[in-house]
Amino acid sequence: MDGNLDALTTIFTEFYYWVTVVFMFLIHVGFCMYEVGASRRKNHMHTLMKNVMIIPLVTVTFFFFGWWIYWAFPNFPFFGGLDLAAGAANTPWSETMGTNASDRITGVFWAAFLLFSWTAASIVSGSVIERIRSSALWVHAVLIGSVWWIIDAAWGWHYAGWMVQKLGYHDAYASGVIHAIAGGYALGVLVVLGPRIGKFAADGTPRDIPPHNPWMVTLGIFMIYTGFWGFYAACNVPLISPEVIDGQIVGTTWTATNIYLGPTTLGAITFNFLLSLSGGLMASYIVSKGDAFWTFSGGLAGIIGASAGNDLYHPMQAMLIGAFVPVVAYKLHYWVERKFKIDDAVGAVAVHGYAGFLGVVIAGFVLWGAPSSPYEGYAAINPLGQIAGAIIMFFVLGFLPAYIVTRIQAARGTLRIPAEVELQGLDMGEHEAYEEAIAEITAASAEHIKAN
């Protein structure tokens, strides 16, 4: 840090990302509450543990190889080799990946990306509750959290990614790079995993399995909303000078930028976050006829639907897109459920996958011709590039690898909980000490009452 201004900028940026990480932790808290609230009582501990252990498993693997992938893969393998020079400072044995007074940013920047990784894995976790083996889910958590999403981030969420350069791909707040891929990944798992016992009647009619605790679900999703603020802030570079960007921007005015180093403001994303949330809540309330689960989830889908372009949209555009996307996602969810007998326990494929896919595509039309980057020679934002990008996120990097790995797990008999255990409850299978302790103390209390 050469001068006071440099020092201040560095410390501010370090602290800025650190705060976003703390906020984003709430997303995981919210997912845990949401999943447990949505699960039946007999599956609570299993559901909770399955999601909590995503945290350490994705963290260690993101340290081992996830972070390196982001820096080494922007053009690999289609438009160049691995960028080993950029990757070198981000290997787990690099001196900058530790306590180091000459590098103050890497740790918090790494953590900001890591929290996105937890989110991607947690999205998948919710859809498969009450029948998947924890060991199977945790393999998927590592794959989506530390491999597939970070490859898509290198390609489409990096200032030098090939998708940005060649397709003009624009996805400022991760409609595609987090939500579409995670939704697609969840669908790939669900197709093989199958529904929970009792979800479909013999004639194929789907049954509702309502959340055992709607209040916990509500608190969970409000935690996710709160954490989403941190997520949005983490997608920005808070303050940067034109000479550091070293692109086409002229003058000396410092700015906030999106991940592509294109200009935006915190004010813009605050407007658009709230208006897209509002559009989503209002439209979902109407389309679901006031169903609490879908109204709240629709608010989230509204944000996700507008996120690709929320760095540049007008607030009314964010609201209308935020209203349109959840309606389509809601309709698609029930159509897919009936047609293909897909049991998505929390609607994750719809809220994240379909909404994220649509959000990427819509941004291609609304932002058509806008620069995707401050650097010369990059394609402008366009519908075809966005459609291709959405397909890459949802199907190529999401659905396909999930489907292949899940088929392997199914063939090895390591995917699904045995039917007998699923019926009696997963907590009896893997967390019997908890259930037995409850049974023992309940029996003791009953005896005490009887004796007195």
Next chain:
Amino acid sequence: MSTIGYKDWAVDMADVGAMYPFQGAEVFMVILGVVFWIGWHLIQSKREAAELEEARKMADPDKVKAILERY
């Protein structure tokens, strides 16, 4: 002797880089970490399979009924 390479803080911070113990052994430490990670998966998946198999065999119809009634 100091494991972090500094015996006191009479330094110019501009010259200070890595400050963690056992610098130079990063690759070895990462190998230990990877062994811990892979080992954890192996132990967990083996234990889970055994527990599920035991639970499958011991399924008690009355217990299942009681649990189903609790939703």
